[in-house]
Amino acid sequence: MTEKRTIKAGLLGLGTVGSGVYKLMERQQKEMVHKVGASLCIEKILVHNMDKKREGVDMSLLTDKWTDIIDNDEIEIVIEVMGGIEPARTMILEALNSGKNVVTANKDLVAEYGKELLDAAENNGVDFLFEAAVAGGIPIIRPLKQCLASNEIDEVIGIVNGTTNYILTKMFEDGMDFKEALAKATELGYAEADPTADIQGLDAGRKVAIMASIAFHSRVVFPDVYTEGITGITARDIQYAREFGSVIKLLGVAHNTEDGIEVGVYPMLLPKDHPLASVRDSFNAVFVHGDAVDDAMFYGRGAGELPTASAIMGDVIDVARDIQYHCTGRISCTCYRKTPIKRFDDVKNKFFLRMQVDNKPGVLAAIASVFGVHKVSISKVVQKIITDGTAELVIVTEAVKEYHMQDALEHLKDMETTREISSIIREY
Amino acid sequence: MTEKRTIKAGLLGLGTVGSGVYKLMERQQKEMVHKVGASLCIEKILVHNMDKKREGVDMSLLTDKWTDIIDNDEIEIVIEVMGGIEPARTMILEALNSGKNVVTANKDLVAEYGKELLDAAENNGVDFLFEAAVAGGIPIIRPLKQCLASNEIDEVIGIVNGTTNYILTKMFEDGMDFKEALAKATELGYAEADPTADIQGLDAGRKVAIMASIAFHSRVVFPDVYTEGITGITARDIQYAREFGSVIKLLGVAHNTEDGIEVGVYPMLLPKDHPLASVRDSFNAVFVHGDAVDDAMFYGRGAGELPTASAIMGDVIDVARDIQYHCTGRISCTCYRKTPIKRFDDVKNKFFLRMQVDNKPGVLAAIASVFGVHKVSISKVVQKIITDGTAELVIVTEAVKEYHMQDALEHLKDMETTREISSIIREY
Numbered sequence: 001m002t003e004k005r006t007i008k009a010g011l012l013g014l015g016t017v018g019s020g021v022y023k024l025m026e027r028q029q030k031e032m033v034h035k036v037g038a039s040l041c042i043e044k045i046l047v048h049n050m051d052k053k054r055e056g057v058d059m060s061l062l063t064d065k066w067t068d069i070i071d072n073d074e075i076e077i078v079i080e081v082m083g084g085i086e087p088a089r090t091m092i093l094e095a096l097n098s099g100k101n102v103v104t105a106n107k108d109l110v111a112e113y114g115k116e117l118l119d120a121a122e123n124n125g126v127d128f129l130f131e132a133a134v135a136g137g138i139p140i141i142r143p144l145k146q147c148l149a150s151n152e153i154d155e156v157i158g159i160v161n162g163t164t165n166y167i168l169t170k171m172f173e174d175g176m177d178f179k180e181a182l183a184k185a186t187e188l189g190y191a192e193a194d195p196t197a198d199i200q201g202l203d204a205g206r207k208v209a210i211m212a213s214i215a216f217h218s219r220v221v222f223p224d225v226y227t228e229g230i231t232g233i234t235a236r237d238i239q240y241a242r243e244f245g246s247v248i249k250l251l252g253v254a255h256n257t258e259d260g261i262e263v264g265v266y267p268m269l270l271p272k273d274h275p276l277a278s279v280r281d282s283f284n285a286v287f288v289h290g291d292a293v294d295d296a297m298f299y300g301r302g303a304g305e306l307p308t309a310s311a312i313m314g315d316v317i318d319v320a321r322d323i324q325y326h327c328t329g330r331i332s333c334t335c336y337r338k339t340p341i342k343r344f345d346d347v348k349n350k351f352f353l354r355m356q357v358d359n360k361p362g363v364l365a366a367i368a369s370v371f372g373v374h375k376v377s378i379s380k381v382v383q384k385i386i387t388d389g390t391a392e393l394v395i396v397t398e399a400v401k402e403y404h405m406q407d408a409l410e411h412l413k414d415m416e417t418t419r420e421i422s423s424i425i426r427e428y
Numbered sequence: 429m430t431e432k433r434t435i436k437a438g439l440l441g442l443g444t445v446g447s448g449v450y451k452l453m454e455r456q457q458k459e460m461v462h463k464v465g466a467s468l469c470i471e472k473i474l475v476h477n478m479d480k481k482r483e484g485v486d487m488s489l490l491t492d493k494w495t496d497i498i499d500n501d502e503i504e505i506v507i508e509v510m511g512g513i514e515p516a517r518t519m520i521l522e523a524l525n526s527g528k529n530v531v532t533a534n535k536d537l538v539a540e541y542g543k544e545l546l547d548a549a550e551n552n553g554v555d556f557l558f559e560a561a562v563a564g565g566i567p568i569i570r571p572l573k574q575c576l577a578s579n580e581i582d583e584v585i586g587i588v589n590g591t592t593n594y595i596l597t598k599m600f601e602d603g604m605d606f607k608e609a610l611a612k613a614t615e616l617g618y619a620e621a622d623p624t625a626d627i628q629g630l631d632a633g634r635k636v637a638i639m640a641s642i643a644f645h646s647r648v649v650f651p652d653v654y655t656e657g658i659t660g661i662t663a664r665d666i667q668y669a670r671e672f673g674s675v676i677k678l679l680g681v682a683h684n685t686e687d688g689i690e691v692g693v694y695p696m697l698l699p700k701d702h703p704l705a706s707v708r709d710s711f712n713a714v715f716v717h718g719d720a721v722d723d724a725m726f727y728g729r730g731a732g733e734l735p736t737a738s739a740i741m742g743d744v745i746d747v748a749r750d751i752q753y754h755c756t757g758r759i760s761c762t763c764y765r766k767t768p769i770k771r772f773d774d775v776k777n778k779f780f781l782r783m784q785v786d787n788k789p790g791v792l793a794a795i796a797s798v799f800g801v802h803k804v805s806i807s808k809v810v811q812k813i814i815t816d817g818t819a820e821l822v823i824v825t826e827a828v829k830e831y832h833m834q835d836a837l838e839h840l841k842d843m844e845t846t847r848e849i850s851s852i853i854r855e856y
Contacts, residue, residue: 020720024578024720027580027719028578034645034762034764035577035762131575137720137721137722137724138724139567139571139574139575139576139724139726142570142571142574142575143567143570143571143575146567146570146742146745146746147559147567147570147571147739147742148567148738148742149463149741149742149745149746150452150456150737150738150741150742150744150745151738152455217462273706273708275706275707275727277706278701278703278705278706279703280701283723285725290738291455291734292448292452292565292734292735292737292738292741293565293566293728293729293734293735293738293739294565294728294729294732294734294735295711295727295728295729296565296566296567296726296727296728296729297713297725297726297727297728298567298724298725298726298727299703299723299724299725299726299727300721300722300723300724300725301721301722301723301724304722306719306720306721306722307720307721307722309578309720310575310576310578310579310718310720310721311575311721313577313578313720314574314575314576314577314578316578317574317577317578318574318577321758321759322755322758325753325755325757325758326754326755327750327753327754327755327758329753330749330750330753330755331749334462334463336462
């Protein structure tokens with residue numbers, strides 16, 4: 001084989017994901033020349049702490065100076081795996097503006113500043129790829145942008161947070177309550193020390209913003225996404241879900257409707273025969289509906305050192321091919337529409353409502369009439385007597401606008417016979 | 429917007445899939461300029477019968493002369509949806525050799541002549557794409573070639589035939605027997621008039637050959653694939669599968685092992701918690717294991733007018749982008765290894781064996797000793813007495829080499845106490 005050129009990359013960050021990228025790059029060293037028609041190497045690694053011991057890493061590659069990367073004209077690809085908004089945003093912009101291609105796993109950044117970064121890439125004719133920013137190792141950005149490009153996609157629903165899916169799986173399968181399942185997730189390293197972003201749905205919210213933007217060809221940013229977490233889900237809710245032939249999952253939900261884009265993250269009761277219902281433990285999956293392809297689903301590991309590195313390296317290999325073929329910037333921003341975002345109040349959902357009421361005649365009729373007043377149709381009522389004095393009532397509604405349901409809830413709370421609104425969960 | 433150029437395509441065939449491509453091309457007319465930076469149109473359609481009425485089709489595009497397409501220098505993309513080996517193969521080769529890009533859905537052709545066609549594409553610096561040839565609308569070729577490019581993939585298992593999956597679903601969920609389920613599939617148009625290629629596993633065999641070639645970077649052709657159909661599966665087998673917490677699926681199975689590539693298609697008992705187990709009806713799915721990504725699965729419609737057209741149009745849009753960026757031929761053949769194919773006799777599998785034997789003392793011991801002689805370890809035995817004289821015996825083995833199991837079976841058949849070997853099914 002004749003001597004091939006070497007394409008050089010600069011790596012920003014050497015945490016969990018950065019180490020994964022480094023390992024994969026080493027592991028695939030000999031394969032690269034076949035896969036991209038060129039060798040591929042990491043030329044420099046930007047780190048905070050030059051003194052920290054890092055096993056298996058060539059320490060001569062480390063630097064704590066950004067200039068060693070940005071001013072090195074031989075570096076054609078910058079791989080950003082530091083996370084967070086700054087300094088990642090500034091560095092990526094500088095890299096793009098100096099003609100370097102960028103691959104990132106940074107969902108926070110893409111969900112808020114995606115347009116700015118894609119514009120900079122387009123202006124400079126370079127690639128800006130972020131497959132790893134959504135659902136870790138699962139191929140989803142490229143399938144949406146390329147394979148399904150001829151579809152009008154109207155629905156994207158994802159289980160895109162592994163921590164909460166693990167917690168809900170433990171609650172459903174092993175009968176744990178939320179706190180116990182969270183503790184187990186923390187013990188296994190699935191949940192971070194501060195699990196807020198996971199359990200409140202913020203992490204999933206960023207991912208669904210990115211997916212909706214790509215699927216619907218119209219910019220959706222994180223502040224557009226209504227988010228609700230899983231902290232209020234109880235063992236009793238899970239029990240009812242099972243009784244109804246459903247599971248409870250934290251879903252990122254995006255619909256492209258005639259009156260705008262609906263986008264949110266919240267727990268939902270999902271029928272057991274939906275393909276997403278069998279996604280267990282810390283696995284992720286994204287379900288897509290398009291006018292041509294019909295239903296499709298992408299399943300796999302949404303996080304972790306090597307799965308995330310797999311997605312990053314897929315992007316890096318694609319950039320390297322583009323460099324070889326002089327076609328960087330080949331696929332840039334695909335948000336060519338400006339579809340409005342629907343007010344969440346106007347989104348229609350079915351609801352599962354669990355409440356404790358006085359156990360006496362006429363209570364159910366009064367509650368039903370409140371729903372009627374607020375234009376909420378009821379599809380199912382289950383009443384279980386808990387003690388002599390209190391009855392547990394579970395009501396499932398037809399699809400109603402969020403604000404009608406909120407009004408009905410306010411009204412229900414004010415009723416003398418209402419002892420507690422225990423749970424309110426949406427139903428798919 | 430300034431005037432953009434128009435990229436012209438020639439369509440070979442206007443059957444179910446061809447009509448789908450035509451419809452999608454019409455439907456996406458206005459979007460194309462945003463998606464590929466150019467307009468895209470069908471310039472000519474090659475058909476057998478010029479006189480047939482074709483609703484909604486611009487009849488002026490029809491031709492029955494191949495020269496109208498091959499000699500038209502303005503046609504840059506040929507979309508082949510005729511199926512079959514000839515004349516498709518000759519036409520595609522001529523198209524590639526005259527510098528036209530080709531998109532095809534033709535699994536028979538790619539599974540047997542993939543190398544020849546990819547070589548021709550590479551020599552001419554054009555694209556040859558075939559996403560639709562495997563699992564219809566499901567993105568699988570591009571994810572394998574690009575997104576998962578940094579993985580060493582060791583396992584690809586697919587439910588890649590919708591007809592048989594529909595039949596097995598009906599048998600499992602509705603208690604139908606094979607004939608009844610096949611009749612239902614025919615009635616619904618899932619099964620063709622001659623269902624042999626589906627129910628004998630040949631269709632799935634072609635698809636698994638293509639997937640294995642791409643996943644393992646080494647050429648696998650259809651004749652390399654061991655195939656076995658589902659005609660022998662009975663309601664009673666399904667019943668046992670359920671008892672064992674499994675389902676029965678027709679799987680395309682490919683493993684990349686230290687002693688070569690294993691590749692086959694056969695029904696298998698699959699544990700209910702495997703992601704493929706919940707793939708129901710005529711849906712398809714492909715499960716992949718890679719050293720970095722871990723488990724991943726791709727799910728969707730494996731056939732049908734619009735799902736297949738979705739995959740074809742994804743390829744066409746990609747080709748159009750490559751034309752715009754002067755980088756056709758950017759991803760060609762990825763089979764850079766020459767891994768041997770393992771003899772199927774040497775492949776190891778677990779087996780589920782159902783047999784009828786004389787119901788008398790010592791029979792089970794004699795059978796167990798036959799297995800011992802042939803190096804087959806038993807993991808489970810269930811014995812049910814059917815009548816006074818006959819007992820039904822179900823034996824599940826540990827993983828053993830195929831030829832050991834075949835030898836044991838021959839031996840068992842010859843035993844005086846054996847009345848019938850009723851079923852022999854592999855277990856995942």
